[in-house]
Each structure stands twice: as structure tokens, then as C-alpha cells.
Amino acid sequence: VGIAQSKNAALAIENKKKNRDSNVLPYDASRVKLSVCGSPFYDYINASYVPGYKSREEFIATQCPLPTTVDEFWRMIWEKNIYTIVMLNKSLCNFLQVMKCEKYWPSGTNNYHNISVTTTSETELENWIIRDFEIKNVKTEETRNICQFHFTEWPDYGIPTATEVLIEFRGLVRKHMDHSGVATGVFIAIDHLIFQIERDSMVDVYGIVTDMQMHRPLMVQTEEQYSYLHQCAYDIIRSRTGTNMDLIYQNAAAPQIYENTEYLKQQ
DSSP: OOTTSOOHHHHSHHHHTTOSOTTOOOOTTTEEEOOOSSSGGGGEEEEEEEOOSSOTTSEEEEOOOOTTTHHHHHHHHHHTTOOEEEEOOSSSBOTTOOBOSOOOSOSSEEEETTEEEEEEEEEEOSSEEEEEEEEEETTTOOEEEEEEEEEOOOOSSSOOSOSHHHHHHHHHHHHHHHHHOOOOHHHHHHHHHHHIIIIISEEOHHHHHHHHHTTSTTSSOSHHHHHHHHHHHHHHHHHTTTTSTTOEETTSSSSOOOOOSHHHHHO
């Protein structure tokens, strides 16, 4: 879905080195643009606006920073007034010890061009880590407080073994977002479908995923992930038995989980 859209900025020779993966490039129509200072290519970062339940630009989905793009990452955090960062990589390296994400936050204080970042606290829990940052614009002296929610139960390949842990994690993140001020595919889709269930008494997983993929490639990458979203919706609906059983399920004739994937057959 959406793959025919133009990606001219991402494919520009000056910007190619800023992309981690050649198959996940932001579309021109929905890419995040940074302020321009000097070169017109200074505005590029591999990041896209993604719609949520509340607005068409509720989330920004971005690649894991490269060593050469950490400065742009923090510039985006500052310029777009982001107060909530969601990290879904379990670790910085995969099982082959290949770096898949640069450690973009400091142990103490570090300057990323004009943005100073200080890690003020780190709380490690069973399924996630919560880090608090104080960031400062060294030019204006303005400071802000940012919270990072690092989900550590997503395997390198596949999906979490249960739905409850990610649903609980989403609730924690949403609580912070609603009190302060904004995350990738499956997580954003879960946030959206929970709002649909709670507020509209319906759920349209297909519509949510299609809308997201019109804004950024590979937002939900596999059939396994797509099925997992249906399982999440099913578990949420089931947990509300007696209150929302008249819910309209728009992907099938009845509110039942989609089960004919090879993954689920093997299970």
C-alpha cells in the first residue's frame, strides 16, 4: 500500500547516507521536515508523520538513529516539540552483534550540535525501561523534560509472545502523552484500535494499517504482525465482555481472530 508515492528527498544523493535501510524511506508527502539553515538538504531526516486516532500527525515514526544522524534526531525532537519517545528495539545490537541502533542518549550529559541532553533518571522494570532526559537549547537556554519508554520484550524477529504486555505498555505511554505533549507500526496501530474500541465501539484493523502505510513504508511489515493486531483487538474486546459486545468488527462477519496464517498454523 502506498509504495508508488514519490520519495525524491530520501533518494537524493546528498541524503542517501542518512538512511539506515533502503526499503524504509519517507514519502515526500508525509516526511518530517526540519528547519533549513544553509543547504536545502539540511531539512532531511528519515522520519514520517503517521496518523493516530486523534489527529493526522499524531505520531512521528523514525528510523533508529545512525552515528551520523543523532544530531538530526535531537534537532527533530526539539523543533517538533516532542515530549515522549518510544523505543521498541529490545537492544542496540541484534543476535549477531550487529549494530541496529546507535545509542542516541548519554549516560550523563552530551551535546548534539545545539541541543544538550542530560539523562536525569533511568528506571529498569521487567518489560521496559523508563528514562528521563533534560534537553536544553544551548542558543536560547530554554530547557524541556523528555521521557523515553524503552520496550525490552520485543524479540529481534517476530512479535511479543503475549498481547497483554504491549497493551499495558501502550497505556503507560498514552498516559504520559496525554499529560505532556508523541512512537512505529504495531504500537501506533494498537494505540489507534484501542481508541476505536473504547470510543467508537468498532474496530477496523485493515483501515488503520492501510492509512498508516500511506504515510510510511512497512509500518506493519508481516502477516504475523497483522494477525497479532487482530489478537490484541480480540483480547481487548473480550476483556470488556458485558459492556462492548455490540462492537462492530469491520474485518469479518463476526468478532473472531484471523487464524489462517502459516505462523499460527505452526503454533
